[in-house]
Amino acid sequence: MEFAGLSVSRETIERLELFQKLLEKWTTKINLVSRSTLTDARERHLIDSAQLFHHMPRNALHWVDLGSGGGFPGLVIAILAKQLAPDLHVTLVESDTRKATFLRSIIRETEAEASVMNARIEALEPLDADVISARAVANLDKLLTWTHRHLSPDGTALFLKGETWKKEISDAQGQWSFSCKSHKSITEDNAVVLEIGDLSYV
Numbered sequence: 298m299e300f301a302g303l304s305v306s307r308e309t310i311e312r313l314e315l316f317q318k319l320l321e322k323w324t325t326k327i328n329l330v331s332r333s334t335l336t337d338a339r340e341r342h343l344i345d346s347a348q349l350f351h352h353m354p355r356n357a358l359h360w361v362d363l364g365s366g367g368g369f370p371g372l373v374i375a376i377l378a379k380q381l382a383p384d385l386h387v388t389l390v391e392s393d394t395r396k397a398t399f400l401r402s403i404i405r406e407t408e409a410e411a412s413v414m415n416a417r418i419e420a421l422e423p424l425d426a427d428v429i430s431a432r433a434v435a436n437l438d439k440l441l442t443w444t445h446r447h448l449s450p451d452g453t454a455l456f457l458k459g460e461t462w463k464k465e466i467s468d469a470q471g472q473w474s475f476s477c478k479s480h481k482s483i484t485e486d487n488a489v490v491l492e493i494g495d496l497s498y499v
């Protein structure tokens with residue numbers, strides 16, 4: 298079966314559908330995603346997140362998702378990895394306790410290889426991640442500050458960014474040196490996946 302251009306099993310699709318169903322149920326109580334996006338949650342949240350999987354370095358073992366909220370993109374990656382990259386562990390960092398409880402519940406239900414750190418990103422000891430991801434959490438400059446602390450020296454950061462992405466890059470370049478590729482989003486016009494490496498202070 299196909300999902301976001303990936304070849305996946307029926308079991309993986311069923312896990313993703315279970316996640317979507319529970320997201321819809323819990324969003325009536327917690328603000329996990331904007332309610333107006335629920336009718337199109339598969340495309341707007343699940344496929345939007347899954348596209349990052351195409352840019353994961355092959356030898357990655359530890360993926361850290363900053364500000365996971367309802368699990369995007371990190372928990373989608375963990376569900377896909379259960380089948381497609383079984384050695385990968387995903388750490389979801391989320392400061393909101395109710396959202397962290399939701400994330401733990403989905404991990405239990407889907408048996409994804411993931412764990413939740415219910416903490417502020419700024420408060421964490423370095424995580425030595427092979428991959429860091431984030432969507433809709435902070436501007437690029439702030440994401441790079443966090444990435445510098447938590448990404449291994451040869452790691453890759455994958456950020457989903459909307460139409461301000463070019464300005465965010467030029468703003469960040471005053472302070473940071475980094476390699477950057479932009480991949481056009483498969484779900485949204487004017488949005489990109491930024492693939493960032495070789496990060497250091499200018």
Ligand SMILES: C[S@@+](CC[C@H](N)C(=O)[O-])C[C@H]1O[C@@H](n2cnc3c(N)ncnc32)[C@H](O)[C@@H]1O
Pocket residue numbers: 329330363364365366367368369370390391392393396416417418419431432433434
């Ligand atoms: C707008 S939501 C986006 C959630 C998810 N990434 C998505 O795309 O649907 C931002 C999330 O980041 C979390 N967050 C923001 N700043 C944080 C910080 N400094 N440490 C940990 N979590 C943070 C918030 O609690 C919130 O759940």
